[in-house]
Amino acid sequence: MNPPVPTGLAPGAMLGILGGGQLARMMALAAADLGIRCHVFAPETDSPAFDVAARHTVADYEDQEALARFADAVDVVTYEFENVPAATAAFLAARVPLHPGARALAVTQDRLSEKRFVSELGLAVAPFRAVDSLADLETAAAELGRPSVLKTRRFGYDGKGQVKIAPGSDLAQAHEAIGRFPAILEGFVSFVREVSVVAARGLDGSFAAFDVCENEHRDHILAYTRIPANLSEGASLQAVDAARRIGEALGYVGVFAVELFVLEAEGDLAERVVVNEIAPRVHNSGHWTSEGAETSQFHQHVRAVCGFPLGSTARRGRVEMENLIGASALRWRELLAEPGAHLHLYGKRDARPGRKMGHVTRVTDERA
Amino acid sequence: MNPPVPTGLAPGAMLGILGGGQLARMMALAAADLGIRCHVFAPETDSPAFDVAARHTVADYEDQEALARFADAVDVVTYEFENVPAATAAFLAARVPLHPGARALAVTQDRLSEKRFVSELGLAVAPFRAVDSLADLETAAAELGRPSVLKTRRFGYDGKGQVKIAPGSDLAQAHEAIGRFPAILEGFVSFVREVSVVAARGLDGSFAAFDVCENEHRDHILAYTRIPANLSEGASLQAVDAARRIGEALGYVGVFAVELFVLEAEGDLAERVVVNEIAPRVHNSGHWTSEGAETSQFHQHVRAVCGFPLGSTARRGRVEMENLIGASALRWRELLAEPGAHLHLYGKRDARPGRKMGHVTRVTDERA
Numbered sequence: 001m002n003p004p005v006p007t008g009l010a011p012g013a014m015l016g017i018l019g020g021g022q023l024a025r026m027m028a029l030a031a032a033d034l035g036i037r038c039h040v041f042a043p044e045t046d047s048p049a050f051d052v053a054a055r056h057t058v059a060d061y062e063d064q065e066a067l068a069r070f071a072d073a074v075d076v077v078t079y080e081f082e083n084v085p086a087a088t089a090a091f092l093a094a095r096v097p098l099h100p101g102a103r104a105l106a107v108t109q110d111r112l113s114e115k116r117f118v119s120e121l122g123l124a125v126a127p128f129r130a131v132d133s134l135a136d137l138e139t140a141a142a143e144l145g146r147p148s149v150l151k152t153r154r155f156g157y158d159g160k161g162q163v164k165i166a167p168g169s170d171l172a173q174a175h176e177a178i179g180r181f182p183a184i185l186e187g188f189v190s191f192v193r194e195v196s197v198v199a200a201r202g203l204d205g206s207f208a209a210f211d212v213c214e215n216e217h218r219d220h221i222l223a224y225t226r227i228p229a230n231l232s233e234g235a236s237l238q239a240v241d242a243a244r245r246i247g248e249a250l251g252y253v254g255v256f257a258v259e260l261f262v263l264e265a266e267g268d269l270a271e272r273v274v275v276n277e278i279a280p281r282v283h284n285s286g287h288w289t290s291e292g293a294e295t296s297q298f299h300q301h302v303r304a305v306c307g308f309p310l311g312s313t314a315r316r317g318r319v320e321m322e323n324l325i326g327a328s329a330l331r332w333r334e335l336l337a338e339p340g341a342h343l344h345l346y347g348k349r350d351a352r353p354g355r356k357m358g359h360v361t362r363v364t365d366e367r368a
Numbered sequence: 369m370n371p372p373v374p375t376g377l378a379p380g381a382m383l384g385i386l387g388g389g390q391l392a393r394m395m396a397l398a399a400a401d402l403g404i405r406c407h408v409f410a411p412e413t414d415s416p417a418f419d420v421a422a423r424h425t426v427a428d429y430e431d432q433e434a435l436a437r438f439a440d441a442v443d444v445v446t447y448e449f450e451n452v453p454a455a456t457a458a459f460l461a462a463r464v465p466l467h468p469g470a471r472a473l474a475v476t477q478d479r480l481s482e483k484r485f486v487s488e489l490g491l492a493v494a495p496f497r498a499v500d501s502l503a504d505l506e507t508a509a510a511e512l513g514r515p516s517v518l519k520t521r522r523f524g525y526d527g528k529g530q531v532k533i534a535p536g537s538d539l540a541q542a543h544e545a546i547g548r549f550p551a552i553l554e555g556f557v558s559f560v561r562e563v564s565v566v567a568a569r570g571l572d573g574s575f576a577a578f579d580v581c582e583n584e585h586r587d588h589i590l591a592y593t594r595i596p597a598n599l600s601e602g603a604s605l606q607a608v609d610a611a612r613r614i615g616e617a618l619g620y621v622g623v624f625a626v627e628l629f630v631l632e633a634e635g636d637l638a639e640r641v642v643v644n645e646i647a648p649r650v651h652n653s654g655h656w657t658s659e660g661a662e663t664s665q666f667h668q669h670v671r672a673v674c675g676f677p678l679g680s681t682a683r684r685g686r687v688e689m690e691n692l693i694g695a696s697a698l699r700w701r702e703l704l705a706e707p708g709a710h711l712h713l714y715g716k717r718d719a720r721p722g723r724k725m726g727h728v729t730r731v732t733d734e735r736a
Contacts, residue, residue: 011700011713029397032420035700035713035726051422052400294708309705316684332379332403337677340662345379345403358403 008203008307009075011035014054015302016074016096018061018088020047022346022356023080023282026290028052030298036306041070048347049080061088071095078254078305082108082280083155099203099253099305104280107250111153112184114278121249123242124274126261127187134175137185141165144187150174152181160220189274191261195229197243198286200300201252203307208300209240210293210313215259215285221354225285225321227292231262232271239273246278255301257283284323284356291342291361292319317363329357340364376571376675377443379403382422383670384442384464386429386456388415390714390724391448391650394658396420398666404674409438416715417448429456439463446622446673450476450648451523467571467621467673472648475618479521480552482646489617491610492642494629495555502543505553509533512555518542520549528588557642559629563597565611566654568668569620571675576668577608578661578681583627583653589722593653593689595660599630600639607641614646623669625651652691652724659710659729660687685731697725708732 015031017024020042028038028049037054040047043061050056055073059066062085071077076097082105089102107117115128129140131150141148146169152161163177165185175183194217199209214229215222229236243258260273286297295303295311303310324331329351335343345358383399385392388410396406396417407423408415418424423441427434430453439445444465450473457470475485483496497508499518509516514537520529531537531545533553543551562585567577582597583590597604611626628641654665663671663679671678692699697719703711713726 011697012715012717025400029400029420032393032397032715033712034704035715037419037715051405052397052420054419294710303704308701311704312707314707329379333676336402336671336679339680339682342662344401347380347400347403347405349380 009036013037013075013306014039014073015306016041016070016077016092017049017053017080018042018077018084019080020044020049020056021080022048022348022358024049025052025346026287026296026298026344027078027080027282027301030296031302033299034302034306034308036302039070039074041066046349051347061085064091067091068095076305078301080281100256100280101251101253104250104252104256108278108280109154111151112182115184115186117249118246118275118278121242121245123245124272126189126274126276129185131175131183131185134172134180137171137175137183140185141171144185147188149186149188150178150183151186152178152183154181189261190263191274192264193230193262194259194276195231195239195262195273196225196257196259196283196285197239198255198257198283198289198297199240199243199247200255200297200304200310201247202304202310203253205248206310207244207247208310208313209243210286210289210297211315212236212239213285213288219354221323221325221356222284223323223325225288225319227288227315227319232265235262235271235273242273242275246275250280252280254280254304255282255286255297256280257285259285284359285321287344287359288319288321288361289313290344292316292321292363318366319364320362322360322362323356324358324360326353326355326357327351332358335360377404381405381443381674382407382441383674384409384438384445384460385417385421385448386410386445386452387448388412388417388424389448390416390716390726392417393420393714394655394664394666394712395446395448395650395669398664399670401667402670402674402676404670407438407442409434414717419715429453432459435459436463444673446669448649468624468648469619469621472618472620472624476646476648477522479519480550483552483554485617486614486643486646489610489613491613492640494557494642494644497553499543499551499553502540502548505539505543505551508553509539512553515556517554517556518546518551519554520546520551522549557629558631559642560632561598561630562627562644563599563607563630563641564593564625564627564651564653565607566623566625566651566657566665567608567611567615568623568665568672568678569615570672570678571621573616574678575612575615576678576681577611578654578657578665579683580604580607581653581656587722589693589724590652590691591693592691593656593687595656595683595687600633603630603639603641610641610643614643618648620648622648622672623650623654623665624648625653627653652727653689655712655727656687656689656729657681658712660684660689660731686734687732688730690728690730691724692726692728694721694723694725695719700726703728 039055040049040053041057213227216224257279259276265271290296294314342361405422408417408421409425580597581595584592625647627644633639658664662682710729
């Protein structure tokens with residue numbers, strides 16, 4: 001079977017989405033605005049995205065029969081999470097256009113290949129070493145010094161799969177703590193802030209970035225995003241340029257996020273950024289765009305993967321996005337009564353601690 | 369069975385919607401933002417709202433078995449069209465809260481009762497007479513003069529079910545043209561513009577109106593809505609006050625629209641408005657609110673019928689809404705490429721002439 005040639009779709013087309021969480025749900029809501037129908041594929045029977053999709057399939061990502069039926073029923077496939085199994089991506093890509101493509105997944109699923117990819121583009125990253133054994137870890141820790149961070153190469157998110165190597169830490173214990181999985185050790189970067197660039201690349205190679213945003217994490221989970229970021233013009237251009245180069249090198253189609261550390265100006269060095277992570281998908285730090293930008297990241301992603309022209313990324317004011325984690329979503333009535341607050345709930349039943357239940361955006365006039 | 373006492377719901381609740389067109393579709397999209405699930409009930413198998421609803425029922429509005437199952441499955445019922453059969457409304461209202469209520473439907477389904485209701489509130493309407501026979505029509509035409517307009521009391525929309533009585537018109541022919549249905553004759557009002565007020569009333573009696581908008585019709589179908597309307601401060605207050613009084617007198621819960629004619633200042637009379645029609649539902653002339661106001665009319669309606677606090681109706685700038693009728697929706701790619709244009713397509717397959725396929729909003733900074 002020849003891989004299908006990607007071409008632009010038209011309203012009425014069926015967009016296939018792997019994953020049924022809040023990102024898929026908000027993609028499906030945006031797709032509806034553009035007359036695009038959605039078919040959501042996810043293993044969990046109570047996936048929040050099912051409630052707003054024309055069709056859904058409950059099956060494992062490895063279920064080839066279900067995947068084949070799904071591929072036949074849709075015009076293009078995208079996904080809401082970077083851990084789509086490589087075999088699943090390849091199986092689908094042979095049958096139907098897959099955006100973003102398999103290369104974006106391969107590079108970003110593995111912290112080591114991601115770090116190598118970014119540094120080969122000539123972009124700054126934290127110093128890193130591959131760690132396949134305790135011996136590797138000992139060498140790496142000696143070379144990079146302490147503190148440093150040991151991270152599994154795969155399947156880490158929201159602080160899971162990583163452990164800090166402090167001056168007194170026992171290396172064997174740390175290696176044990178991450179399950180002795182293939183890992184990398186990252187040298188310490190003394191950053192003052194975390195920012196991200198949410199950007200899109202169209203099927204025609206066009207590129208559009210939203211304004212750089214500043215992220216505040218609590219317990220390793222994104223708590224607030226604020227725009228504009230506290231960032232010099234120079235560092236901001238550097239960040240957007242990094243995103244542009246990453247998108248181009250990946251032949252990327254869709255929305256992606258690049259998380260960066262901000263390093264303070266120091267001696268002759270101006271304020272600058274270091275690439276931390278790439279997310280090949282719409283991203284929590286882009287939720288502010290729903291009310292804060294002319295085009296939301298979800299509309300932008302649907303435009304890109306359908307081969308439509310990208311929309312304007314112009315910002316509408318000063319914006320704050322607050323994540324509603326766990327029980328904080330129980331404040332919904334108070335938030336509905338707050339003038340200027342825009343509530344987004346994900347339709348999840350149990351407000352478990354640490355679970356992303358929704359978010360709020362607040363847009364204020366910059367000139368006010 | 370006692371009618372249920374209306375109370376506020378919480379996210380996770382199931383909203384039942386009668387009708388599956390674009391208004392139901394946009395309600396369902398808004399409901400999703402608030403964590404409300406939707407069950408759409410409509411007779412047409414290809415209803416656009418089905419694609420974005422958690423559940424749907426295909427059945428006639430008179431199918432009591434299907435209605436009973438629907439009532440059991442939802443926490444509150446609303447509708448997207450004013451012609452819900454009275455028996456259907458009564459059947460549902462006995463089982464589950466129905467918002468807006470049966471009284472709003474009864475009054476607005478019948479042009480004669482609507483006109484009487486409005487004039488009894490002391491609000492200006494066009495002169496009118498009931499027409500149940502050709503003899504009635506002859507008397508009425510003599511009293512109200514020509515030109516005047518003969519309109520069926522029920523089921524008229526977008527100019528259907530009405531005929532103009534010009535100086536040379538044959539009355540018997542006109543009576544025939546509207547199928548000899550019970551009708552009213554409306555005297556001619558020499559208006560310079562048409563405006564509407566889209567407003568909401570909460571379960572707690574709170575009231576919030578969006579800014580008065582100006583409507584331009586073509587071939588009896590809304591073509592453009594522009595905000596702010598070209599209207600004096602006095603006439604604008606009069607229009608919003610009319611909406612407030614109508615909402616209160618109906619004990620209304622939800623979003624509704626009041627269409628008004630604007631009469632020019634004349635001698636001692638300042639510019640003033642005359643009530644033309646009430647729509648007990650979200651309304652095409654309120655579509656501009658999606659990008660043009662802090663809260664869209666769809667979010668506002670969901671808030672109201674769920675017993676949530678009403679949202680801010682603050683306007684974001686100068687707004688234009690353009691309806692995409694029939695083949696004009698084929699311009700979708702050009703509209704997607706237009707900076708600042710926000711495209712909304714309804715997922716309808718055939719772009720038949722006169723069919724509402726989508727709309728575009730354009731918001732520009734008023735101070736620019």
